[in-house]
Structures are given as structure tokens and as C-alpha cells.
Amino acid sequence: MLFGSLEFVFGFLPLALLTYHLLRIRGWQVAAKLAMVIASLVFYGWWDPRYVLLVLGSIAVNYGLGAVIHRTQEAGPRKAVLVLGLVLNLGLLGYYKYADFFLQNVGGLFGIHDVAATLIIPLAISFFTFQQVAYLVETWRGQRPADNALDYLLFVLFFPHLIAGPITHHTEMLPQFARAGRGRLPPSYIGMGATIFVLGMAKKVLLADSIAQYADPVFAAAAKGVVLSMADAWMGAIAYTLQLYFDFSGYSDMAIGIGLLFGIRFPVNFNSPYKATSIVEFWRRWHMSLSAFLRTYLYIPLGGNRAGRVRRYANLMATMTLGGLWHGAGWTFLFWGFLHGFYLILNHAWSALAGGRIRLPRGLAWALTMLGVVVAWVFFRATSFGAALDILGAMVLGGDGGAPAGLPDPLIGWLLLGLGALIAVSQPNVLELARYPRGLDEAAEAAPRLGFDLHRLAASPAFASVCLGLLVAACIARLPKPGVFLYFTF
Numbered sequence: 001m002l003f004g005s006l007e008f009v010f011g012f013l014p015l016a017l018l019t020y021h022l023l024r025i026r027g028w029q030v031a032a033k034l035a036m037v038i039a040s041l042v043f044y045g046w047w048d049p050r051y052v053l054l055v056l057g058s059i060a061v062n063y064g065l066g067a068v069i070h071r072t073q074e075a076g077p078r079k080a081v082l083v084l085g086l087v088l089n090l091g092l093l094g095y096y097k098y099a100d101f102f103l104q105n106v107g108g109l110f111g112i113h114d115v116a117a118t119l120i121i122p123l124a125i126s127f128f129t130f131q132q133v134a135y136l137v138e139t140w141r142g143q144r145p146a147d148n149a150l151d152y153l154l155f156v157l158f159f160p161h162l163i164a165g166p167i168t169h170h171t172e173m174l175p176q177f178a179r180a181g182r183g184r185l186p187p188s189y190i191g192m193g194a195t196i197f198v199l200g201m202a203k204k205v206l207l208a209d210s211i212a213q214y215a216d217p218v219f220a221a222a223a224k225g226v227v228l229s230m231a232d233a234w235m236g237a238i239a240y241t242l243q244l245y246f247d248f249s250g251y252s253d254m255a256i257g258i259g260l261l262f263g264i265r266f267p268v269n270f271n272s273p274y275k276a277t278s279i280v281e282f283w284r285r286w287h288m289s290l291s292a293f294l295r296t297y298l299y300i301p302l303g304g305n306r307a308g309r310v311r312r313y314a315n316l317m318a319t320m321t322l323g324g325l326w327h328g329a330g331w332t333f334l335f336w337g338f339l340h341g342f343y344l345i346l347n348h349a350w351s352a353l354a355g356g357r358i359r360l361p362r363g364l365a366w367a368l369t370m371l372g373v374v375v376a377w378v379f380f381r382a383t384s385f386g387a388a389l390d391i392l393g394a395m396v397l398g399g400d401g402g403a404p405a406g407l408p409d410p411l412i413g414w415l416l417l418g419l420g421a422l423i424a425v426s427q428p429n430v431l432e433l434a435r436y437p438r439g440l441d442e443a444a445e446a447a448p449r450l451g452f453d454l455h456r457l458a459a460s461p462a463f464a465s466v467c468l469g470l471l472v473a474a475c476i477a478r479l480p481k482p483g484v485f486l487y488f489t490f
Contacts, residue, residue, distance in 0.1 A: 020262060313345045
């Protein structure tokens with residue numbers, strides 16, 4: 001079930017909200033929480049109900065292991081339980097997500113080329129696995145675990161973030177779920193939640209899905225060996241760069257908006273990464289919860305920057321390459337992560353060499369950063385190395401091939417891409433317009449004073465309301481033909 005679908009917008013979400021708030025108003029806190037759990041299980045099982053038992057089993061095992069770690073006093077046994085949990089979690093992830101990839105590559109080494117993929121990857125397995133790995137590690141480090149199974153179920157299952165993040169931390173979320181279902185929700189949550197949801201849906205439905213029409217035919221043609229012209233190759237690469245931006249940005253906004261409608265605040269996960277003027281800054285803005293996870297649970301345990309420059313660069317490369325593999329079981333994903341590791345090493349090496357004395361002009365720094373990002377996205381999207389290299393070759397040298405089949409009017413395409421780039425690079429994002437707390441420690445007990453900066457959003461509340469109404473109408477007109485959220489596949 002997609003956020004941008006008729007059944008979600010007009011069926012699932014209203015029913016889930018109505019049930020939860022009716023129970024909440026009556027003072028039935030446990031029943032309200034159970035309603036959230038049931039709604040999340042229905043949402044997860046919509047694609048394939050067979051994996052509901054899998055995610056519930058994972059939750060049960062990790063909740064039990066966390067309790068054992070918390071109760072155990074001896075250092076040796078505590079660490080043994082943690083290692084067991086890590087092996088079980090990563091083993092489950094490896095089996096479902098990487099077993100076929102491994103078998104196909106091993107088969108290729110021995111000349112066996114008919115190894116067929118047999119496993120269907122459970123939705124969100126990467127997200128709920130990483131989230132629970134962090135939970136076990138922090139419990140082992142001495143942080144307080146979940147007080148009860150119901151709150152832990154919500155921590156993992158709560159549907160707005162279940163499929164594509166953010167990867168939340170239990171110290172941020174469990175206190176909120178402990179208070180969930182109690183009393184009336186402040187009106188500021190409802191108003192801001194609905195507004196952020198609409199703006200996020202507009203990014204996804206109106207921008208990402210429209211731009212996809214100019215990315216998909218180009219990459220499909222490259223996969224078939226079609227020779228691309230320079231203009232078509234650049235159009236495809238830029239279109240995918242913007243499609244993924246608005247897809248992920250739109251999803252992140254919609255997840256935050258839905259969370260607020262239930263009284264839950266998620267951490268900011270996406271902060272205008274295409275405004276970055278360095279790769280280091282890019283990764284502070286793109287998929288912020290994944291960056292934080294990789295830094296905390298991979299880069300720092302490997303040694304971080306504590307063991308000298310060479311070791312630091314090796315740790316960066318290992319972290320980013322594994323981060324690429326996290327996105328998908330394929331060599332192109334692995335190379336995408338390797339490229340970003342290489343970019344980060346160059347960035348840090350330049351900073352060390354220049355010593356802060358030499359600074360590139362801001363425009364040039366931005367252009368170099370975006371060029372690197374676009375090149376890397378070609379590998380991320382392409383179905384093979386060959387297809388990626390063909391597109392990159394056409395971007396540099398061009399070709400004399402005809403337009404890819406199914407590619408709409410290029411003039412309209414370039415106008416659409418120009419509009420998308422202008423929005424991504426120069427305009428404030430939704431959470432900059434909203435007075436949305438950047439840190440979840442702000443107003444932890446009391447409801448934050450949520451609202452919008454109307455001077456930046458529109459001239460008046462009435463005008464802003466009209467604009468939002470038009471966006472809703474435009475999105476509804478597109479909902480019968482929803483696209484796919486790209487990050488649902490990771």
C-alpha cells in the first residue's frame with residue numbers, strides 16, 4: 001500500500017486515525033496502542049501477508065534478547081547474548097537479501113549461469129533489522145530497554161516509518177510511545193501533520209512521478225544496448241537524480257506528517273542535500289538516520305579517525321561500500337558506495353591539504369559536488385555496469401542513436417527538470433518552512449508549538465490554504481495511477 005494511493009488516502013489512513021483517536025479520547029490507552037499495532041500489521045501485510053510472521057518473530061526475539069542483556073550482570077554473558085543477537089539479525093538480513101546474489105556470483109565463478117533467484121525480499125527488512133541491531137547494542141551499553149512489549153512493537157512496527165525509514169533510535173521514540181494514546185492531541189499536531197503530508201505527497205505524486213517519465217526510458221534503452229545521444233543521456237541522468245530526490249524527500253515528509261497525526265514526532269531524515277557544496281555536507285543532509293547509524297555502529301567501531309589518516313580513509317571506504325551494499329544486492333550498488341567513499345576521501349584529503357586556507361568558490365564547489373552525485377546515481381539506477389558505462393560514455397562523447405522508446409517531448413522534459421532543479425537547489429524545504437523541531441529532545445513532555453512560517457510559505461493563511469487545496473486536488477487527480485516509492489525496494 002503506497003502513501004500516494006487512493007486506498008491509503010481515502011481508506012486506510014482515515015480509518016486508522018479515527019479508531020486511534022476515538023480510543024484515545026475515551027481514555028483507553030492500551031486499546032489505542034493496540035489499534036496502532038494492528039493498523040501497522042495490516043499496512044505491512046498488504047503486499048505479502050506471509051512475512052507478517054517473519055517481522056513479528058524478529059521483534060519477539062530481539063525484545064527477549066534485549067531483556068536478557070538488561071537483566072544479566074556479568075560482562076561475558078551479556079556480550080555473548082549481544083553477539084547472538086547480531087548474528088541472528090544479520091543472518092536473517094543476509095539470507096533474504098544477499099543469498100541469491102552470493103549464489104549467482106559463486107555460480108558464475110564455476111561457469112554455472114542458470115542460478116535463478118528464488119527468494120522474495122521481505123519489505124523493510126533492512127530498516128527493521130538495523131533499528132533492532134542499534135537497540136541491542138545500546139541496551140548492552142547500559143541504556144534502558146523498552147518497558148513493555150507493546151511499546152517495543154510500536155517502536156519497530158509503526159507504519160509511517162516501517163517501510164523506508166527513518167531508522168529511529170529507541171531513546172528518542174520509546175518515551176513517545178509510552179505516552180501515546182493518552183488524552184487529546186494538540187490541534188497544532190493535526191494542522192502541521194496534514195500540511196506536511198500534503199506537501200510531501202505533492203513532491204511525490206506531482207514531481208517525482210512526472211520526472212520518472214524522462215528517466216525510465218533512458219535507463220531502459222541503455223539496458224538494451226541502445227546508443228544514446230548526449231542530450232538523452234544527460235536528460236536520463238538528471239531526471240533520475242531529481243526523481244530520487246523528490247521521491248525520498250516526499251516520502252520523508254509524508255512519514256513525518258502521518259506521525260504527527262498520531263502525536264508522534266520522527267527525527268528529520270532529509271534536509272535539502274542538493275544544496276550541499278561538498279560530499280561531506282551531502283551526507284549530513286541525505287538519509288540522515290542511515291548516515292548516523294553507519295557512523296555510530298560501523299565507522300566508529302572500525303576506529304573512526306582515531307588511528308591516523310590512512311586508517312581513517314580505509315574506514316570511510318569500508319563504511320560507504322557496505323552502505324552501498326545495504327541499498328541492494330548488486331555490484332552497481334556496491335560500486336555506488338565505493339564511489340562515495342572515494343569522494344569522501346578526496347574531500348577530507350583536500351581539506352587537510354588546503355588547511356582551510358584555500359576555498360573553492362561556492363558555485364564551483366556546488367557544481368563539482370553535484371557532478372559527482374549525478375555520476376554515482378547512474379550506477380545506482382542502472383541495471384548493469386555496462387548500461388551505466390554506456391550512459392556515462394554518451395554523457396561525455398554522445399552518440400547518434402534515436403530517442404529512446406517511450407521518452408516524452410524533450411522540450412517539456414527539460415522545462416520540468418529545470419523546475420525540479422530550481423525547487424531542489426534554491427527553495428526552502430518543507431521542514432524549513434515548518435517550525436518543526438530538529439531535535440526530539442525539544443519539548444519532550446509538552447507539545448511543541450508547531451506551525452508554519454507563513455511569510456515564506458505564502459502572503460496570508462487564506463492564500464496558503466487555497467494553495468494547499470489546489471495541491472490536494474492535483475494529487476487526487478493523479479492518485480489512480482500512483483508510481484512506486486523507490487526506497488521501498490531497499
